[in-house]
Amino acid sequence: MFGIGTTELVVILVVALLVLGPKKLPEIAMSLGKTLGEFRRVTTDVKRTIEMEADQEEEIRAKKRIKREMTQKASKESPRPERDEEDPYPEQKISPESEETQPAEPEPDKKNGAT
Numbered sequence: 121m122f123g124i125g126t127t128e129l130v131v132i133l134v135v136a137l138l139v140l141g142p143k144k145l146p147e148i149a150m151s152l153g154k155t156l157g158e159f160r161r162v163t164t165d166v167k168r169t170i171e172m173e174a175d176q177e178e179e180i181r182a183k184k185r186i187k188r189e190m191t192q193k194a195s196k197e198s199p200r201p202e203r204d205e206e207d208p209y210p211e212q213k214i215s216p217e218s219e220e221t222q223p224a225e226p227e228p229d230k231k232n233g234a235t
Contacts, residue, residue, distance in 0.1 A: 124132075137145055 136148075140148060
């Protein structure tokens with residue numbers, strides 16, 4: 121603790137007891153403890169804030185870098201001709217010959233025992 125040994129700490133406490141007296145020493149020790157605790161909380165909060173700001177700045181830089189890379193990659197590639205996408209539900213299409221027919225009923229699920 122701050123490079124102070126046990127004997128030095130005892131000497132400091134004895135001198136404080138002689139200077140301040142037995143009535144004031146507990147009050148001063150309590151206020152000193154509260155002050156040190158508050159100082160520790162404030163320094164931890166400042167440290168977290170600095171780390172959070174650094175992380176946000178790093179994230180912004182990474183987003184800019186990725187955007188720049190994507191733009192460069194897109195400019196290098198030649199535009200591809202658009203192709204027709206397959207219909208994911210071909211069974212629901214109605215052909216012009218059979219506009220009156222409805223889509224087929226789905227088959228019952230064989231796992232549930234329905235027939």
